[in-house]
Amino acid sequence: MLPETFTPKFLRNLELLRIHTRKVFMGMRQGGHASIKRGQGIEFSDYRQYQLGDNPRYIDWGLYGRSDKLYVKRFSEEQDLSVLIILDTSASMTTPISDLKWEMARDIALSLAYIAFMDRDSVSVSALGYFNSPRYSGARAIHHLSQELMQLKVGGTYDLTKEIQLACAKVKFPGKAIYISDFLMPLDQIRSTLNILRAKNLDLSAIQVLSPSDINPLPDFEYVSAIDSETAESMPLRLTAKDREEYQIALNDHNHALEDIFASSQISFAKIVSNEDLSDFTLNNLTKIGLLR
Amino acid sequence: MNFFREQFSLGSPAFLLSLPCIIGFLIYVYLKKGQSAQKVVASLFLLKILKTKNPAKQKINLPRRFYFELFFFTLLVLALSGLYITRASEKIIFVIDNSLSMSTISNQVERLSLLQQAQTQASVAINSLPAQSQIEIYQTSPSLSSISQGFVSASNALDTLKEIKIAYAEDKLEAQINKLINSEFNQLYIYSDYQKEKESSENMHYVRLASDDLSQSNISISDIYFDNSSNQLQVTINNFSSNANQIQLSIEYLGTNQEKLSNPMPVSLEIAPQEQLKKNLLVDPRFQSLKASISSLSSNLLPLDDQAFLSKSAHSKKVFVITQNQISDLGLNRLPNFNFEQILASNYNDDYAKQIEQKHAIAIFDNLAPKTLPKFNALYINPPQQNPLFSTQAIVSAQVSGWQDAHPITSYLNLSSLNFNQLAPLKSEISWLSSIIETTKGVALIAGENAKLRVVVTGFDLLPYLGKESKTLSILTLNILKWLSSASLENAYISVYSSLDPSINKLVDSSAKEISFLKNGIALPGIYKAENQEIAVNFFSERESNLTKKKTLNLNQKSTISNISNKAKNNLQNMLLALVLLLICGDLLWSLWRTERRQG
Numbered sequence: 038m039l040p041e042t043f044t045p046k047f048l049r050n051l052e053l054l055r056i057h058t059r060k061v062f063m064g065m066r067q068g069g070h071a072s073i074k075r076g077q078g079i080e081f082s083d084y085r086q087y088q089l090g091d092n093p094r095y096i097d098w099g100l101y102g103r104s105d106k107l108y109v110k111r112f113s114e115e116q117d118l119s120v121l122i123i124l125d126t127s128a129s130m131t132t133p134i135s136d137l138k139w140e141m142a143r144d145i146a147l148s149l150a151y152i153a154f155m156d157r158d159s160v161s162v163s164a165l166g167y168f169n170s171p172r173y174s175g176a177r178a179i180h181h182l183s184q185e186l187m188q189l190k191v192g193g194t195y196d197l198t199k200e201i202q203l204a205c206a207k208v209k210f211p212g213k214a215i216y217i218s219d220f221l222m223p224l225d226q227i228r229s230t231l232n233i234l235r236a237k238n239l240d241l242s243a244i245q246v247l248s249p250s251d252i253n254p255l256p257d258f259e260y261v262s263a264i265d266s267e268t269a270e271s272m273p274l275r276l277t278a279k280d281r282e283e284y285q286i287a288l289n290d291h292n293h294a295l296e297d298i299f300a301s302s303q304i305s306f307a308k309i310v311s312n313e314d315l316s317d318f319t320l321n322n323l324t325k326i327g328l329l330r
Numbered sequence: 331m332n333f334f335r336e337q338f339s340l341g342s343p344a345f346l347l348s349l350p351c352i353i354g355f356l357i358y359v360y361l362k363k364g365q366s367a368q369k370v371v372a373s374l375f376l377l378k379i380l381k382t383k384n385p386a387k388q389k390i391n392l393p394r395r396f397y398f399e400l401f402f403f404t405l406l407v408l409a410l411s412g413l414y415i416t417r418a419s420e421k422i423i424f425v426i427d428n429s430l431s432m433s434t435i436s437n438q439v440e441r442l443s444l445l446q447q448a449q450t451q452a453s454v455a456i457n458s459l460p461a462q463s464q465i466e467i468y469q470t471s472p473s474l475s476s477i478s479q480g481f482v483s484a485s486n487a488l489d490t491l492k493e494i495k496i497a498y499a500e501d502k503l504e505a506q507i508n509k510l511i512n513s514e515f516n517q518l519y520i521y522s523d524y525q526k527e528k529e530s531s532e533n534m535h536y537v538r539l540a541s542d543d544l545s546q547s548n549i550s551i552s553d554i555y556f557d558n559s560s561n562q563l564q565v566t567i568n569n570f571s572s573n574a575n576q577i578q579l580s581i582e583y584l585g586t587n588q589e590k591l592s593n594p595m596p597v598s599l600e601i602a603p604q605e606q607l608k609k610n611l612l613v614d615p616r617f618q619s620l621k622a623s624i625s626s627l628s629s630n631l632l633p634l635d636d637q638a639f640l641s642k643s644a645h646s647k648k649v650f651v652i653t654q655n656q657i658s659d660l661g662l663n664r665l666p667n668f669n670f671e672q673i674l675a676s677n678y679n680d681d682y683a684k685q686i687e688q689k690h691a692i693a694i695f696d697n698l699a700p701k702t703l704p705k706f707n708a709l710y711i712n713p714p715q716q717n718p719l720f721s722t723q724a725i726v727s728a729q730v731s732g733w734q735d736a737h738p739i740t741s742y743l744n745l746s747s748l749n750f751n752q753l754a755p756l757k758s759e760i761s762w763l764s765s766i767i768e769t770t771k772g773v774a775l776i777a778g779e780n781a782k783l784r785v786v787v788t789g790f791d792l793l794p795y796l797g798k799e800s801k802t803l804s805i806l807t808l809n810i811l812k813w814l815s816s817a818s819l820e821n822a823y824i825s826v827y828s829s830l831d832p833s834i835n836k837l838v839d840s841s842a843k844e845i846s847f848l849k850n851g852i853a854l855p856g857i858y859k860a861e862n863q864e865i866a867v868n869f870f871s872e873r874e875s876n877l878t879k880k881k882t883l884n885l886n887q888k889s890t891i892s893n894i895s896n897k898a899k900n901n902l903q904n905m906l907l908a909l910v911l912l913l914i915c916g917d918l919l920w921s922l923w924r925t926e927r928r929q930g
Contacts, residue, residue: 254372263369265375266370287380
């Protein structure tokens with residue numbers, strides 16, 4: 038059972054997409070992605086000059102006729118892509134519940150999983166702090182995955198480094214990793230998390246999910262005692278209009294820093310607010326950053 | 331307090347004490363606001379930056395709403411405190427009827443007199459007036475007088491109110507109020523037991539302090555009289571009631587310069603409804619002064635009129651002799667118990683007449699008669715012919731042919747052998763003069779009494795007084811003088827506030843306390859001792875004693891009043907409450923608009 042946002046039209050649109058990687062990875066079986074293996078796959082890869090011993094069957098005679106030189110065709114072996122979707126399940130993703138931040142992150146994960154399943158890729162999901170799923174593949178796997186994620190009661194706390202390490206330990210075949218989080222944490226922590234993921238030679242993408250409350254916190258309050266949903270730290274605040282402006286600047290600065298970190302690590306990055314349209318984000322924004330094609 | 335040239339006052343200033351508490355509570359609430367409202371946020375990660383960037387935010391800074399709510403509560407407190415404007419202070423007059431009838435004990439629970447009730451109600455009225463009011467207190471008796479001596483503050487007026495005491499006097503309330511109406515005031519309050527004919531007007535308030543209960547019965551002594559010749563005391567008692575009453579009449583001998591006399595036993599009497607009873611009692615002739623009092627088992631709401639005083643002055647009776655002769659020539663100096671003073675006939679005038687009247691003396695007109703009958707008892711000896719009062723006939727010699735032997739003048743006399751060599755028989759145009767001694771040639775002596783005025787006229791020369799040498803005429807002279815002086819009420823008592831003999835410089839009451847302001851007369855009934863005499867003082871008034879006879883008050887309306895209504899007092903209160911209501915509505919609408927804007 039998929040969430041309500043997964044309308045038939047949306048699913049049809051998703052079926053037209055495929056997850057794109059910048060790298061070529063070795064898969065377990067034949068799939069739709071180019072593998073690092075060269076062999077007898079059906080996909081033409083490139084040309085090289087004829088060398089003694091090459092199979093004359095692969096000589097491109099058309100090219101010989103045009104160039105008067107002998108070239109042989111090279112073919113890549115197409116295999117499935119391992120997609121690892123890492124979901125931030127911390128309390129910040131469910132605060133406030135009404136903003137549906139976790140639900141947006143979940144739906145993005147399911148959208149990407151569906152695309153992967155339709156493209157005969159395998160998907161494993163790491164709900165940090167809760168479970169690291171086995172590899173799923175096949176079109177029907179989406180329902181099973183959806184059921185697991187929809188039944189999940191998130192909002193706890195965990196050791197991020199440890200959970201990322203656990204998630205990475207499950208990766209047998211490096212492939213695509215998509216980290217979905219609000220990234221409202223110190224930049225150092227983000228860097229160290231990315232380093233762990235990059236060490237696994239994963240093609241990383243990051244999707245930041247924010248809620249309206251993250252952009253404009255506590256709009257109805259001027260004087261408030263704010264409590265951190267994860268650390269339970271309390272802090273008295275006064276939020277005048279000027280204070281809110283400064284918060285916006287701080288948020289923008291943080292997001293720019295995030296973009297810089299991701300850019301410097303060649304990690305594609307997209308951002309969504311939980312009250313925006315999932316379909317539009319998936320079909321447009323994710324294709325723009327090159328995560329989907 | 332003055333503000334923008336207006337004078338503001340507070341009706342209930344105690345409410346202002348709540349304002350500092352409200353301000354403190356508001357500040358506390360706003361400081362606590364937010365601290366008590368704890369909200370979970372996704373992350374404090376970015377919010378912490380705010381605190382580190384602006385550490386000065388630790389200071390207390392109250393939001394705009396605080397000042398709005400402070401203004402709101404201030405308006406509410408001012409409205410509850412009864413803020414009002416007083417443009418000018420009102421002048422208010424209180425008239426308290428303190429005549430004798432106001433000493434009536436009320437039929438109500440507290441058993442207060444009507445005057446006490448008037449004082450209580452007037453105090454309540456004064457306390458309810460605006461603080462800036464100027465108040466003048468009048469009492470009606472013995473005459474309308476301002477006891478506050480001008481307009482005073484409420485607190486002074488309340489003190490003055492307590493000083494009003496019952497006066498042994500009647501009130502002339504209607505005339506007094508109608509006179510007072512023309513003076514400057516905004517409001518007039520009258521407290522009396524009159525029945526008012528018209529309803530009170532906007533600025534004249536009449537408060538009636540007597541119930542309509544017709545059983546307001548009262549018994550009073552309305553007169554006291556002592557007949558020297560018969561040693562009989564006559565006490566006149568009135569029963570102003572619709573019921574018969576059993577009363578007891580008691581006599582108490584007073585006086586300091588006499589041997590102790592035994593008081594007679596009280597006499598029980600029954601008096602019919604609305605009856606006036608004249609009771610005669612034999613008293614010890616040696617008494618100097620006495621008090622008669624009545625007591626009743628049944629309702630007697632006005633006790634102050636239940637006693638009467640009487641005194642036979644120890645001082646010898648003053649007799650003015652209007653004559654051209656010397657007192658000694660007339661032999662009058664030989665008469666004991668009389669003090670004769672000559673007034674030359676040629677000097678006698680109205681001033682002398684007034685003097686004689688004031689001194690409560692009697693007079694002997696020796697061979698003359700004034701133009702008009704004086705208001706004092708007098709003996710007219712052989713008035714000349716052609717006098718305006720008594721017509722006389724030609725002088726004849728005559729023999730006594732008859733006399734009224736029951737008359738006090740002829741007491742102890744056998745006049746059958748009396749002959750007159752020169753007699754001018756009398757005739758009088760005055761109807762109440764009757765012949766006492768008649769002769770063969772006409773009336774030799776006439777006498778009579780009208781409204782307690784006694785007159786004796788002789789058609790012959792009664793003087794000179796020869797004593798034993800002319801026993802009959804001497805006794806006759808003594809009888810006449812005795813009759814004239816004993817009948818005079820002025821010898822037995824005087825009324826309250828009546829003028830005293832100017833020769834009296836000092837007077838003490840029964841407790842030896844000296845009485846001041848003698849020129850105003852004596853205010854309280856009783857026996858008073860002067861240098862060489864005792865004076866009895868009484869107050870009798872059917873008008874005050876008859877409680878069943880309702881007095882009606884008919885007042886004129888004040889034509890123009892510079893009236894400051896109490897509306898000015900309330901205006902600010904209503905206006906403030908309306909403003910508070912407006913602020914509440916405005917705040918509600920503002921909140922609604924903000925919510926919709928956020929949702930939009």
